[in-house]
Each structure stands twice: as C-alpha cells, then as structure tokens.
Amino acid sequence: MSALTLNTSTSEPHPAAAASSPLDVATPAGLEVTGVAVSFGGERVLHDIALQVSAGTTTAIVGPSGSGKTSLLRVIAGFLDPGSGAVMLRGADVTAVAPHRRSIGLVAQDGALFPHLDVAGNIAFGLPRGTRRRETRRRVEELLDLVSLDREHARRRPDQLSGGQRQRVALARALARRPDVILLDEPFSALDAGLRETTRQAVREILATTGTTTVLVTHDQDEALSFADQVAVLQEGRLSQIGSPESVYRRPRDTRTAQFLGESVLLPARTTGTGRATTALGEIRVISPDAAELTAPQNSPEVPDGQPGHGTVMLRPEQIELTEQGTPGIVVSSQYFGHDTTAVVAVEGLKELVRVRRLNADPLRAGAAVGLTVTGVGVLYPAASGGSGAADAPGIELLSPR
Numbered sequence: 001m002s003a004l005t006l007n008t009s010t011s012e013p014h015p016a017a018a019a020s021s022p023l024d025v026a027t028p029a030g031l032e033v034t035g036v037a038v039s040f041g042g043e044r045v046l047h048d049i050a051l052q053v054s055a056g057t058t059t060a061i062v063g064p065s066g067s068g069k070t071s072l073l074r075v076i077a078g079f080l081d082p083g084s085g086a087v088m089l090r091g092a093d094v095t096a097v098a099p100h101r102r103s104i105g106l107v108a109q110d111g112a113l114f115p116h117l118d119v120a121g122n123i124a125f126g127l128p129r130g131t132r133r134r135e136t137r138r139r140v141e142e143l144l145d146l147v148s149l150d151r152e153h154a155r156r157r158p159d160q161l162s163g164g165q166r167q168r169v170a171l172a173r174a175l176a177r178r179p180d181v182i183l184l185d186e187p188f189s190a191l192d193a194g195l196r197e198t199t200r201q202a203v204r205e206i207l208a209t210t211g212t213t214t215v216l217v218t219h220d221q222d223e224a225l226s227f228a229d230q231v232a233v234l235q236e237g238r239l240s241q242i243g244s245p246e247s248v249y250r251r252p253r254d255t256r257t258a259q260f261l262g263e264s265v266l267l268p269a270r271t272t273g274t275g276r277a278t279t280a281l282g283e284i285r286v287i288s289p290d291a292a293e294l295t296a297p298q299n300s301p302e303v304p305d306g307q308p309g310h311g312t313v314m315l316r317p318e319q320i321e322l323t324e325q326g327t328p329g330i331v332v333s334s335q336y337f338g339h340d341t342t343a344v345v346a347v348e349g350l351k352e353l354v355r356v357r358r359l360n361a362d363p364l365r366a367g368a369a370v371g372l373t374v375t376g377v378g379v380l381y382p383a384a385s386g387g388s389g390a391a392d393a394p395g396i397e398l399l400s401p402r
C-alpha cells in the first residue's frame with residue numbers, strides 16, 4: 001500500500017535532544033495532529049483530521065483501502081504537506097520541519113531493508129552519522145537483543161532472513177536513534193498468519209519496553225484491536241471514531257463503523273425509551289453509542305432515555321447463544337474455523353440473516369432448527385439520529401414489534 005519507502009529516524013537521541021533542535025521542548029513526548037486536510041488535484045482525501053497519541057502509547061489507524069491512511073502517515077512523517085492543519089511532536093509544531101529533522105522512525109510494509117547491506121549494516125544505517133565503530137557495534141548488538149534476533153544474524157543479508165526476521169531488523173533500524181515516535185505502515189501484512197501473530201506480539205512488547213509512542217496503520221481490524229491502546233477509524237478521509245479498542249468494537253458510533261470493525265447483526269427495532277428495544281430476537285437491553293466506558297458488555301450499562309421510536313440495534317455475533325427456549329430459527333449455513341464456528345440463521349419476520357459465533361463448537365447442519373438468545377446489551381441507533389439509524393443498514397426494513 002505504501003508510498004513510503006524510506007525507513008529512517010534522524011534526530012538526536014531522546015531525551016538528550018540538542019538544544020537547537022526544534023523538538024527540544026519541555027513537554028512529554030507524544031503526537032498531535034490538528035485540523036489536517038489533504039487534497040490531490042483538487043480532490044480532498046483527508047478532512048479536518050484531529051488525533052492525539054499520548055506519550056508511550058500505541059494508536060492504530062484502521063480504515064479500508066483508499067480511506068487515506070498512508071496519506072495521514074505521510075503527513076505525520078513530513079513527506080506530504082497538509083493543505084491546512086498542524087503536526088505537533090512533544091508539544092512542538094513540526095509541520096514545517098523536514099522529515100529527517102523530525103524524531104520519527106518508520107517501518108514500511110516490506111521493511112524496506114537495503115538488500116546489499118547485511119543486518120548489521122542495515123541497523124547501523126539508522127544510527128547518527130559519525131557514530132564511532134565500537135559504539136556502532138555495541139548499539140547494533142543491543143538492538144539485535146532488543147528485537148530478539150541472534151547476534152549471529154548480524155552478517156546475514158536480508159534475503160537470508162525470514163519475513164518476520166526482516167521486520168525485526170526494520171524495527172531495530174527505526175529504533176536505532178531512539179525516535180520520539182515510530183510509524184508502522186502495515187508492517188505485518190506480508191507475513192503469513194502464524195508469523196504475523198507472533199511478530200505482532202513481539203513488536204508490541206518491544207515498543208512497550210522502550211516506551212515508544214507508536215502509530216500503526218492497518219486495514220486489518222483484528223490487528224488494530226489487538227495491537228493498540230487507542231483505535232482511530234478512518235473512513236473516506238474522515239476519522240469516524242477514536243477510542244479504546246473495547247469502546248470502538250462494542251459501541252461503534254454508527255452502523256457503518258460497526259460493520260467495518262467486525263461482523264455485526266443489525267436488527268430493526270422499536271425502542272421503548274426505557275433502555276430496552278423490541279426486536280425479532282425479543283426484547284434486548286440497549287445502550288447508546290455515546291455511553292460511558294463499559295467494563296464488560298454484560299454489566300449493567302448506561303441506557304439511553306428518550307422517546308419510544310424506531311431504530312437499529314447492533315449486536316456482535318458472539319452475543320447470540322443457541323438455546324432451546326430462544327427465538328426459533330433455521331440454520332442456513334455453518335462454517336468451522338477451529339477455535340470458533342459461525343452459523344447463519346434465518347429468523348421468521350427478519351429480512352436479514354443472523355450470524356452467530358460460538359467458541360469450541362461443532363458446525364451445525366443446514367436446515368437444523370435452533371433457538372437464538374441474545375446476551376449482554378445491544379447498541380441502539382435511533383432512526384432519528386441523523387444517519388445512524390435503521391435507514392443506514394442496507395437491506396433492512398423496520399419491523400413492527402412482535
């Protein structure tokens with residue numbers, strides 16, 4: 001995806017930044033983007049982006065292809081001038097600062113290692129110019145240890161490493177100057193599933209150990225939710241929601257964000273105005289997407305007060321259990337994934353099929369009769385909420401409550 005091929009970090013080590021550095025401000029490390037807009041050939045691709053990343057934390061920017069993720073990363077790195085807005089690092093405005101003078105390390109999708117340099121040469125490339133040979137060797141070994149790569153790998157060329165090892169070298173190179181911020185541009189996407197998971201975990205631990213402020217760009221929702229302290233959802237150049245992984249997954253701002261972040265069950269509903277809604281799957285406790293943080297979806301939530309009316313209730317497939325006394329349905333299909341099993345169920349009176357996910361369960365036979373029971377709370381989008389209601393959910397018509 002990336003137009004970013006550079007992998008460099010070029011300011012002096014933090015916290016001992018040179019007094020003349022534009023980044024030398026007595027504020028905690030962190031990143032702030034305010035009012036950033038970007039256009040290409042008159043077409044706006046980023047609109048009024050505002051994002052704060054607290055020092056030492058990780059934020060994932062997740063969005064579909066073409067939503068503007070790379071453009072935003074390029075603005076932060078300094079490779080793309082925003083038409084308006086500002087980028088602040090550690091409290092200092094760096095919007096006009098050249099990329100190589102920003103204290104930023106970048107890890108590209110493919111690692112962007114130099115093929116003609118060995119591992120040590122690649123990592124040493126990230127060190128400040130003029131670093132003495134003995135110090136270079138010490139620092140390269142330190143960085144190899146940090147990213148859990150055998151020191152004997154130092155003399156290997158990138159094509160003699162596995163994909164996961166290459167990404168570790170890329171990370172070591174980006175960390176070499178102890179940058180204030182690390183930008184990860186889809187760094188795991190070229191790895192196969194197993195390696196992706198272990199590399200992701202390892203990188204997360206390294207970044208936590210070093211306390212590095214990190215921005216990860218990904219189109220992979222699971223990656224964003226599992227990797228980051230904060231998730232920012234980018235859709236068509238706008239940040240539709242920013243919050244903790246739990247809050248954006250459990251209480252997406254609108255049905256579109258809900259569907260992007262994971263499989264959703266969208267049920268036409270009649271709201272009672274008392275924190276409950278009547279749906280084809282029975283009466284469900286509901287919560288507003290704006291409610292305060294939930295500790296667990298089953299816990300007593302803040303419920304929206306208001307007038308009775310129509311709307312849409314969003315559930316996640318894992319919130320629906322199969323029980324004998326539940327709402328009757330017929331299994332249309334079922335898929336086995338090992339750790340979990342999904343089933344698609346037709347329910348009388350409901351135009352949309354209902355997706356159910358069960359842990360550690362056998363697949364169900366098509367045509368089997370099942371009962372569906374909702375657990376926890378649903379997220380209610382009132383139809384009158386201006387584009388977040390049932391009218392937003394494709395193919396769903398409002399039902400009269402049964």
Ligand SMILES: Nc1ncnc2c1ncn2[C@@H]1O[C@H](COP(=O)(O)OP(=O)(O)OP(=O)(O)O)[C@@H](O)[C@H]1O
Pocket residue numbers: 001002040041045063064065066067068069070071072219
């Ligand atoms: N240099 C450019 N010139 C013109 N249009 C561009 C340029 N770079 C990006 N765009 C357009 O800007 C929009 C956002 O692109 P961007 O690469 O930021 O999206 P993305 O979310 O990173 O996509 P992907 O995940 O597919 O890489 C797209 O419509 C793209 O075609």
